[in-house]
Amino acid sequence: MTIESKADRSLTSRRVKAIKPSGIRKFFDLLAGMEGAISLGVGEPDFATPWHIREAAIYALEHGRTMYTSNSGTPELRREIASYLSRTHNLDYDPLSEVVVTVGVSEALDLAARAILDPGDEVLLPDPCYVSYPSCVTLAGGVPVPVPTYESQSFELNPTDVARAITPRTRAILLGYPANPTGAVMPADKLAEIAILAERYNLIVISDEIYNRLTYGVTVPSFASLPGMKERTVVLNGVSKCYSMTGWRIGYAAGPKEIVAGMTKIHQYTMLCASSMGQAAAVEALKNGEDDITAMVDDYNRRRMVMVSGFNSLGLSCFDPRGAFYAFPSVKSTGLSSDEFAERLLKEEKVAVVPGTAFGEQGEGYLRCCYATAMSQIEEALERIQRFLNRL
Template sequence: MKTSRSYLSTKASQLKPSGIRRFFDLASTMDNVISLGVGEPDFVTPWNVIEASYHSLEQGYTAYTANAGILELRQLIADYLFQSFQVKYKAEEDIIVTVGASQALDLALRAIIDPGDEVIVVEPCFVAYAPTVTLAGGVPVPLETLPENEFKLQPEQIEALVTEKTKALLICSPNNPTGTVLQKEDLNKIAEVVNRHDLIVLSDEIYGELTYDEPYTSFASIRGMKERTLLLSGFSKAFAMTGWRLGYVAGPTELIQAMLKIHQYTIMCASTMAQHGAIEALKNGRQSILEMKKSYQQRRNFVVNSFNEIGLECHRPGGAFYVFPSIKHTGLTSEAFAEQLLQEEKVAVVPGSVFGKGGEGHIRCSYATSLKQLNEAMKRIKRFIERL
């Protein structure tokens, strides 16, 4: 039956596809491509974690878990957050195990946002942030950090954007795509503004284990901020468990319990076998993290030095596994640069513009690949720059 009616919601019809995936999909159709695009560890999940998951199946753990996740896992998460970042949560009430940190963000926004509420989103940022705010009924308000500050959020920038409708601030440290880490002194200044304007902070700390130069500080550990913070994290990055889709959120009991209601109706619980793998990861996985971190740090140093030698200015990121070099002097937009580089030299990078307006003039390159591949990629990029 023909009809002129559109069955798509306005939100769905206006939602743009992921800019990261567009380049990844294009690269997958070509041969001999070195991909520095998708942010995923090149390490395989540690074998003891895989084995624990197998063992759980053999033992018959194939049913649903508690909605909030296996209690033992939540207790281990609580212990981990206290031992690593000195933030104390109650396993029974303050933590939910989620399907990746992305679901944790979605739950958080749906639990706190009423239609029209504004969320300040610090850019450049992960491509899902603003769309997820919109899907929750909120209004994303971009805050553009600047390369001259190494993309660090400045408290006066928050002050300039706060209105009577502002409800939350969404931050990510270490940052995707810039790798910038907010140190304790930075967080203290941000906390003053947050407290003054009575804001909730959504703190994406998925890369918190992957810092290289200074110890990591969780925003929730800042004085007075635990009661205002929803800490979003997971196992994907540090434990090389991206495909397991397992994350968690920790925060004030009232907010967590509201999120749990939404979680009960939409997901019920995270994968049982993945949760058993995560239990093993937290019990016996710290050595694997240290070994991966050592390799990432070596790669970071190589890539940063290489870009600066080529003439693409690149600050040294303190965490995650991304660099964000400037391509402004080439005269190309970030999208044109990425497309030409892919076509001419078969190196896939992500244009900075997909991470927000402040990302234009930059490209994101993941160094979560082997040094051999990185070395060849830098040779190809150098050839491309020389032709330009």
């Protein structure tokens, strides 16, 4: 390499340049310091972490349990994760070799992508999807391949479209259901068809199941519980959403020994281990947090119905979400793009939502609105949106 070519080189890598800043954080940053604003943007429960879970962390602190843990996580937490997956999805994992504790599910996704992908490997993912999916694939050297989903098909991933997108370079399918941003869930029959494709083309499935317990009138199976899929599926989950523990940053992955060992190897050289106090809290959550989940889901469901019916009454047709805590109303009838609508709504009425384009091309014409906020805030936001629409 000549001196001249070195001088011309950018300070950052091509992979970093290839990814866009998070569209969610963009509006969160705009909101900061805006007095009287209502945020329906960031996907975070508004409940405090239940007291008995906080107490477990306090107990760990008081007893000096503040040191490094095993790279894979404490044996106690890994056993509890395996027990949880067994009783909720009838899955049998060896806690010592098939489970790794991570710093949130985001790290679990990053580790999984880097552990299985070689440069140029393609990963199929739904569009729209969570903002981290394509970026994590790109940073791992892979190529994200969006597979469009449609409101007319309940934003479900169509197995026929998945089959069309498979090429000799396809390495994996990345699923996230219940879905962020749409709140869609996948019916068992379509998951079974995708499982057939995974086996036929020898694909790995990364299944992000962080919202798996936040559902309304439906039950969502773990992809790994489908026949023959445990051997080729990496299950990602954590305690952030259903136990209201976002700031604790405790996630986990369960999967085949070889993949988990690869993920742990990367984890050793990056994060080392998750917080020891957070892991103690997670043990308590998984052991004794079922009543907390039930109470929060009941509350979310009431807010869900108010928000969805509110958007529909305003003339913004809204898909009925059956999982997670997001509504995905359409703003196509207004003539504004998603970005235009979101920016004007924030400036004119101080309501923060996330434009659907943050989640992929198929998100154009939609907004992501989180109903994990107080009912009074939801009702006030709907009134402000009504005023905004009246002026259009």
